[in-house]
Amino acid sequence: MLKVQTVAMILAGGKGSRLGVLSKNNAKPGVPFGGGYRIIDFTISNCVNSDIEHIGVLTQYKPRILNSHIGVGKAWDLDRYYAGISILPPYMTENEGKWYIGTADAVTQNLDFIDKYAPEYVLVLSGDHIYKMDYSKMIEFHKRKGSQLTIAVQQVPIEEASRFGVMNADEQYKIYEFEEKPKEPKSDLISMGIYVFNYRLLKKYLLEDAENEASAHDFGKNIIPKMLADNQDIYAYPFKGYWKDVGTISSYLEANMDLLNPDNPLKMHDEMWKIYSTAIPTHATYYGKSSHVSNSLIADGAMVYGTVKNSIISTAALIEEGAVIENSIIMDNCHIQKNASIQKSIVCSGVKIGENAKIGVGDNKKNILQPHIYNNEITVIGVDTSIGNDIRIGKNVMIDTKIALNNGIKEIDSGECIFKGVRYNV
Amino acid sequence: MYKMMGFILTGGDNPNLKGLIQKRSVSSIPIGGRYRIIDFMLSNMVNSNIFNVGITTQYQFRSLMDHIGSGKEWDMDRRRDGLFIFPPFLTDEASSNWYRGSADAIYRNIEYLKRSKDEYVVIAPDDSIFKMNFQEVVPYHIEKNADITIVYKKTQEVALNTLGILELDENEKVIEFEQYPEHPKTNLASMGIYIMKRTYLLHLLDQYMYAGACDFVSDILIKNIADISMYGYAFTDYWRPINSIESYYRCNMDMLNPEYSLRLFRGKGPVYTKRKSFSPAYISPTASVKNSLITQGSKIEGNVEDSIIFRNVHIKEGASVKDAIVFQDAVIEKEAYLKNVIIEKGMLIKKGHIEGAEENIPIIGENTQWW
Numbered sequence: 001m002l003k004v005q006t007v008a009m010i011l012a013g014g015k016g017s018r019l020g021v022l023s024k025n026n027a028k029p030g031v032p033f034g035g036g037y038r039i040i041d042f043t044i045s046n047c048v049n050s051d052i053e054h055i056g057v058l059t060q061y062k063p064r065i066l067n068s069h070i071g072v073g074k075a076w077d078l079d080r081y082y083a084g085i086s087i088l089p090p091y092m093t094e095n096e097g098k099w100y101i102g103t104a105d106a107v108t109q110n111l112d113f114i115d116k117y118a119p120e121y122v123l124v125l126s127g128d129h130i131y132k133m134d135y136s137k138m139i140e141f142h143k144r145k146g147s148q149l150t151i152a153v154q155q156v157p158i159e160e161a162s163r164f165g166v167m168n169a170d171e172q173y174k175i176y177e178f179e180e181k182p183k184e185p186k187s188d189l190i191s192m193g194i195y196v197f198n199y200r201l202l203k204k205y206l207l208e209d210a211e212n213e214a215s216a217h218d219f220g221k222n223i224i225p226k227m228l229a230d231n232q233d234i235y236a237y238p239f240k241g242y243w244k245d246v247g248t249i250s251s252y253l254e255a256n257m258d259l260l261n262p263d264n265p266l267k268m269h270d271e272m273w274k275i276y277s278t279a280i281p282t283h284a285t286y287y288g289k290s291s292h293v294s295n296s297l298i299a300d301g302a303m304v305y306g307t308v309k310n311s312i313i314s315t316a317a318l319i320e321e322g323a324v325i326e327n328s329i330i331m332d333n334c335h336i337q338k339n340a341s342i343q344k345s346i347v348c349s350g351v352k353i354g355e356n357a358k359i360g361v362g363d364n365k366k367n368i369l370q371p372h373i374y375n376n377e378i379t380v381i382g383v384d385t386s387i388g389n390d391i392r393i394g395k396n397v398m399i400d401t402k403i404a405l406n407n408g409i410k411e412i413d414s415g416e417c418i419f420k421g422v423r424y425n426v
Numbered sequence: 427m428y429k430m431m432g433f434i435l436t437g438g439d440n441p442n443l444k445g446l447i448q449k450r451s452v453s454s455i456p457i458g459g460r461y462r463i464i465d466f467m468l469s470n471m472v473n474s475n476i477f478n479v480g481i482t483t484q485y486q487f488r489s490l491m492d493h494i495g496s497g498k499e500w501d502m503d504r505r506r507d508g509l510f511i512f513p514p515f516l517t518d519e520a521s522s523n524w525y526r527g528s529a530d531a532i533y534r535n536i537e538y539l540k541r542s543k544d545e546y547v548v549i550a551p552d553d554s555i556f557k558m559n560f561q562e563v564v565p566y567h568i569e570k571n572a573d574i575t576i577v578y579k580k581t582q583e584v585a586l587n588t589l590g591i592l593e594l595d596e597n598e599k600v601i602e603f604e605q606y607p608e609h610p611k612t613n614l615a616s617m618g619i620y621i622m623k624r625t626y627l628l629h630l631l632d633q634y635m636y637a638g639a640c641d642f643v644s645d646i647l648i649k650n651i652a653d654i655s656m657y658g659y660a661f662t663d664y665w666r667p668i669n670s671i672e673s674y675y676r677c678n679m680d681m682l683n684p685e686y687s688l689r690l691f692r693g694k695g696p697v698y699t700k701r702k703s704f705s706p707a708y709i710s711p712t713a714s715v716k717n718s719l720i721t722q723g724s725k726i727e728g729n730v731e732d733s734i735i736f737r738n739v740h741i742k743e744g745a746s747v748k749d750a751i752v753f754q755d756a757v758i759e760k761e762a763y764l765k766n767v768i769i770e771k772g773m774l775i776k777k778g779h780i781e782g783a784e785e786n787i788p789i790i791g792e793n794t795q796w797w
Contacts, residue, residue, distance in 0.1 A: 035706035036722065074498075075703070260708075268705035269723065269738075276703040281499075283691035284459025284719040284734070285707065286684060293715055299706040300460070300722045303684065312706070 004117040006139060007199075008052050009107050010043055012127035013060030013100055018248045020373040021382040022348065024401050027059065029127030030066040031252075032331050032349065034259050034268070035299040035312045037277045038069055039246060040127040044085070045275045048076045050135040052123065053083040056113050058106040060090055060099060075278040088113060102217035108206040114199065122202055124195040124219065130255050131243035132266060132273050133194070138237045142196045147235040149201075149227055151175065152194035154243055164190035165220055167236045175234040178224055189236055192243060195219065201232070242266055250376045253346060256312050256329050260295055282316055290321045299332075306336065314349075323353075328360070337389070345379040348401070353381075354389035362394040365415035369424045374398045374417070428564045431507075431544040431624065432471045432479040435528045435642075436464070436552035439485045442670040445789040446768070450489035453552035455674065456753050456771070458681045458690075459721040459734050462493050463668055464552050465699045466690075468500050473695030474560040476548065478507035480538050482531035484514055484524060493700055500698045510538060527640030533631050539624060547627050549642065551618035555677050556665035557694040563621050563659050572657040573626055574647070576600060577619035579665045588669050590616035590643060592658050600656035603648050614658065617665060620647075630654075664689055675768070675787045678734050678751050682717055704737055712743045728758065736771075749784075 016028025023031055029040035040057075047055055055078065059066055066087070072078070073085035088110045090099050100106035107114075107124065114122060121142065123135055133152070142150040153167050161182075167189045168177035179185070205223055209215050215222045227234060242265040246252040258264050268275065282301030287293065292307040301316035306323030314332040319325065322339035330336065331349040340353045343360035353359060360379045367374040374380060377395040381387065385399050388406030394414030399405065403418055417424040436453045446455050453464035464481075471479050479502065483490060490511075496502075497509030512535045516523050525531040532539070532549070539547070546567075548560050558577070567575040578592050586607070592614045593602035602611070620642075622630075630646055639645035647654060664686050666677045681687045691697055704723025709715060713726045720726060723738035728745035736754040741747055744760035753771040758764065761777035766784055769775060770791035782788040 259705075262710070269725065274703050275705075279701050279703070281696040281698045281701070283687070283697065284721040284736075286682070286687065287715040287718050287720060288684075289717045291715065293709040294713070295711045296709050297706040298709060298720070308709075314706075 004054050004119045006052050006121045006123055006135075006196075007054045007056065007114050007117050007119040008047050008123040008125055008135075009110070009114070010040070010047075010055060010057045010125045010127045011103050011106065011193075012040060012057050012063075012066060013106060014126075014128060015061045016128065016247065018373055019246075019252060020249060020370065021380055021398055021400060022249065022252065022346065023062075025062060025383055026065045027061045027063055027127075028246075030063075030069060031246075032314060033130065033246070033252075034256060035297045035314045036279065037275060038065075039130065040066065040070070041275050041277045042130050042132070043125050043127050044070070044073075044076050044078075045273075046131070046133050046135060047123075047125075048078065048276070049273050050133075052135055053078065053080070054117050054119070055085040056088045056110055057085060057127065058088050058100065058110065060106070063087070063089060069278050071278065075276045086113065102215075102222070103219045104206055104209055104215075104223050105217035107202075108210050108217070111203060111206065114203075119199050122197045122199045124193075124197065126193045126245075128247070129192070129243060129245050130266070131192075131239075132241060132275075133239060133243075134273075135194075135196075138194070138239075139196055141237050142235070145173075145235045146233060147196075148198050148232040149224070149234045150196040150237050151224070151234065152192040152239045153189040153236040154192055154239055155188050156190050158185055158188040161185035161188050161190055165193075167191055169236045173236045173238065175228070175236050178220075178228055180220060189238070191220070192239060193220075193245075194239075195224075196237075201227075249346065249373060249378055249380060253329065253344075253376075253378055257310070257327070259297060259312070260310060280315060288321065291319075344377055344395070345381065347381045348383040348385075350384040351381050352386040354387055354391065354406075356390045357387050358392045359387070360395055360397075361392060362414045364395050365413065367396040367398065367415050367417065368426065369417040369419060370398070371396075427475055428546055428561060429544045430474065430476045430478075430546040430548055430560065430564070431539075431542050432476045432560075433532060433539075433547060433549045434464070434467055434471075434479060434481045434552050435531060435549065435618075436481055436483045436485075436487070436490065440553075440669060443668070443674065445671065445791070446674065447486060448791065449486065451483065451486045451552075452668065453483075454489040454493050455668070456736060457555065457668070457674070457678060458687075459719040459736055461697055461699050462490075463555065464490065464493070465697050466555050466557065467550055467552055468494075468502075469695065469697045470550075470556075470558050470560065471548075472500050472502070472698060473557075474548075476560065477502055477504060478542060478544055480510045480512055480535060481552075482512045482525065482528075482535065484531070487511075487513060495700070499700050512538070527645070528642040529631070529635065529639045529646055532627075532642065533635050536628070536631060539628060539631075542624060544624055547622060547624045549618075549620040549627075551667070553669065554617060554665060554667045555690065556617070556661070556663065557690055557697075558619075558661060558663070559694050560619075560621065566659050567621055567657070570598070570657040571655070572622075573655040574620050574622045575657050575659050576603075577617045577621070577661050578614045578658045579617055579661045580613055581615050581665070582613060584615060584665075584667060584673070585670075586610040586613060586615060589667065590618070592616055594658045598658045598660075600651065600658055603643075603651055603656070605644055605648065616643075617661060617667075618643075621659075663693075671768075671787055671789070672785065675751070675784070679732070679749075681719060681734065682732060687719075702737065710743070713741075728760065 012029040016023040078085040285302040288305035299315040305321040306319040345360040379397040382401035502509040710727040727743040742760040752769040755772040766782035
């Protein structure tokens with residue numbers, strides 16, 4: 001057996017609370033994306049395409065969908081004996097069961113997993129970013145610099161940098177300061193949350209940090225500042241490609257819509273850097289005689305009889321005749337009935353929209369319950385919800401999962417919410 | 427649930443399908459946008475809970491082996507049972523080491539049959555498009571106390587003189603079985619699916635192979651129709667054998683009718699096939715797509731009507747594709763006009779007008795001279 005150079009640890013336990021109902025039953029990395037993917041597919045495929053084949057996935061929040069999606073890693077050819085992908089949930093020990101408290105803690109609790117391979121480097125990744133990146137180049141950079149820790153960074157307009165963790169580095173990209181969400185950023189290099197550690201040193205810091213009761217056991221808050229304070233060699237690795245943290249409903253919709261751009265730098269058709277996913281066995285998509293499809297991505301297994309414009313239609317969706325879908329995401333197994341109209345909405349898996357229903361219409365009013373989550377005129381309908389015939393639903397509306405909306409409701413005005421079975425309106 | 431095993435007989439060269447089988451066997455001809463013909467039979471097996479399947483093969487089986495692999499996609503990569511591929515092999519005694527017919531192919535792999543612990547065996551062809559649960563035949567088989575149950579289809583849509591035709595009595599017992607009759611007496615076509623006890627198949631082979639039988643149907647079943655108690659089981663859903671370019675083309679076009687395709691693609695379980703990772707299909711603002719099947723990985727910028735587009739096909743702006751079948755990885759350039767044609771895998775069609783007729787569908791492949 002060859003010596004294992006790098007083990008990747010993918011952080012996939014996050015709740016993604018700003019994704020609202022999209023991540024209600026699903027960890028953020030498990031949220032569907034681009035018609036035929038889940039967000040984590042990008043990170044796992046990047047690993048495989050970078051020849052990193054020893055991968056741990058740290059799960060915690062609602063992992064059911066992620067578990068069955070990743071399985072034994074078949075889709076990525078990771079179902080192997082001496083390599084492969086392991087899902088690492090929190091576990092019981094002799095004395096107690098412990099949730100993962102922070103990102104560093106999640107890795108600390110799985111040092112045994114890493115030790116088994118005794119790698120030179122550990123690559124810590126987030127499972128919820130959309131990007132294509134060759135990690136092997138970053139590791140090369142790390143080696144060349146003689147770095148102890150290398151952090152991938154993106155250059156952003158400096159006025160936006162204050163929303164991120166900012167890396168202050170010299171011209172050799174050596175980091176001398178790290179500031180979390182600074183009011184007045186000194187640099188335009190933001191951390192992408194992608195770290196290459198020398199494993200021996202990482203282990204030392206993790207074990208020390210685990211003893212520190214004051215610590216939040218977080219890479220950004222504790223481990224990296226501590227390493228900086230100790231004057232370890234930390235470098236920033238500049239990454240120039242497309243990268244999106246789909247942390248909000250708006251950025252999620254935007255990243256999806258980016259796929260419709262013919263010059264989209266993600267090049268989803270690129271044979272050399274494929275994004276793999278666990279596909280259900282299904283058939284080619286049927287486009288009926290009455291269908292009008294324009295500037296859209298349509299996954300297999302769908303049946304399209306209506307009009308689809310600037311939208312993403314996922315696996316096994318049924319769009320009936322006369323239905324109009326614009327600037328929206330329709331997830332898998334949705335059923336959009338005759339003459340329904342959907343504008344700028346995210347319609348989650350298994351949703352049924354009744355005949356003549358209108359979604360995403362009317363004035364722009366602020367969401368009454370969670371305007372920080374539901375905004376930008378985007379209406380979101382949760383998994384397995386059913387909207388009855390003729391119902392009008394406005395903008396910035398959120399309808400929870402598994403709601404059956406009918407019984408005399410004619411209209412849900414812009415900005416309303418149906419949350420845990422309760423209607424919130426003015 | 428009955429314990430059953432399957433034997434899929436492939437390997438026949440079919441001159442009527444010439445053009446599609448220059449580099450592949452009949453069973454691995456692409457169909458319906460993302461399948462190969464054999465996917466339907468393999469999926470029928472899996473959907474009937476049959477996970478012990480032997481495939482005899484002889485003609486151009488590279489593409490078939492490549493497609494099936496370890497049987498992973500059909501959940502047949504198993505420790506117990508699974509998928510077994512039986513190409514012909516050299517022996518000391520036989521004068522010809524190729525399989526001399528279906529019975530010979532089974533007989534030469536009799537060890538596989540003997541080792542199995544399944545009670546029933548389904549013998550099935552590789553070239554038919556239909557969805558069926560074979561489990562449902564067994565109670566009928568038991569009730570009739572049949573030696574062999576033959577699944578048949580009463581049909582108007584299929585050329586009968588290319589099939590085995592059954593004559594049944596009022597109890598559905600087979601009283602006559604004719605292969606490729608010029609003047610068929612009935613329209614009851616054998617679907618080439620034979621269900622019997624495994625021990626009975628061993629008994630048949632034991633009894634008749636020494637006399638030099640080659641073909642299971644003509645040398646064993648038909649010759650000994652008086653001694654073998656055969657019953658017909660009527661299949662009533664969509665069924666098409668693919669035995670000519672015309673029937674192949676029609677079957678594809680049938681899949682544009684949701685009434686058929688939903689039953690074929692989704693009824694009685696999914697159709698499993700080798701999966702590949704492709705992005706969803708992209709339909710551009712310049713495209714027009716009507717009454718067509720389009721598969722993932724494709725990029726459509728031109729006009730597509732009444733056609734079947736396989737994976738990773740690029741149809742450029744201005745191109746027109748009508749009543750056509752375009753295989754994987756083909757590129758149709760902007761000045762091309764295609765009608766009633768089959769475009770082979772990976773072809774680049776630059777420009778020009780290629781038009782066939784429904785009764786004469788040209789196949790544009792590497793070696794076709796059409797310009």
